[in-house]
Amino acid sequence: MKILVVDDDALVCKSLKVLLSREKDMEVIGTANNGAEAITACRTELPNVVLMDIQMPVMDGIRATRQIKLDWPEVHVMMLTTFKDEKNIRLALLAGAAGYLIKSIEVTSMAQQIRALMSGSRVLDADVLKQLTEPTNREELEQLTPREKDIAGLVAEGLSNREIADQLYISEGTVRNTLSVILEKLQLRDRTQLAIYYLKNNNI
Template sequence: MIRLILVDDHPVVRHGLRGMLEAEPDLAVVGEASSGPEGVAVAAELRPDIVLMDLRMPGGDGVEATARILATVPGVRVLVLTTYETDRDILRAIEAGAGGYLLKDASPAELADAVRAAARGETVLSPSVASTLVRQVRSPAPPALSARETEVLRLVGQGLTNADIGRALFITEATVKTHLLRAFTKLDVADRTAAVTRAMGLGLI
């Protein structure tokens, strides 16, 4: 028998999941929680095989709860079950140690099969999530700006001129230009506006 706990802030969702899972002869829902911290406490008390974890809940982030559960409950596997499939959500969950990432539009059969696969130690990803991870792996890493280049671009983004930036950082205007030109090269852009836009898009400033 595979023992599960459900962590989701919506009682209706937990009720529906319990009904779907307990219709399977080899699955048993042994506990529920409505927040990340409560999920950590319930997992520590009941020591389940699988935790089905929502990501975004009032009073506690599912990613943080996942990391804490995996650090404190030996042998447990956490499956994220959420409506969110943004790149950031997926990567944070996987980096925290989640053994799978499923969307709430999964069918009852898909969910039950995913739980069994996770219990066997397999990684379970919905097709769209798997595609996102492949795209992330194939994408080139963002350019590495130096601390000073980042600082200069941040000030450019605030509307400061090269002379203003020089005074703010106690460097010459020529040095500001040098930092900007290096940043342009790394970001593969030709002007200040494009540099700031690209750096912001990459999360560098």
């Protein structure tokens, strides 16, 4: 399989290229130092897997992942970073990353995870999985106004925008606009994710 390594640390790129190239079924076809270079490399080399850092100059890894998955949906993106906070994890997965590993992982384990990624599995570091399954921080929930909480609860009950508008005596346009604000605040993609989020934290 063809692998592209994306990291603004030249030493990381060089080390991963040497170490992963020792795997018989892997070929590091290139490296990039930021998200923009990664997109260019995908255009010219079309790798099977992109190992993507998050914080980089010019274009960060999350923006680059979103663009790569839009242009080349068949490319598998594995985030490889030092960040393991829930915000970055969620943004990366929403952007289209199918894997999220922490840089402290051993290369042998990384190779195994890359193979799992290629087979269609979602690959998450143990610390990352813990972040996603633990209850959400109350500070994040308290970002919502009382009206936003009401709408989130009704979405979780399966009501449509029209039904929510009728129940709360507001316009359907207000519901739609408020829902967009809620999704932005909680960094969720759609009402389905909002419903799951609400049910997971049902005292919102």
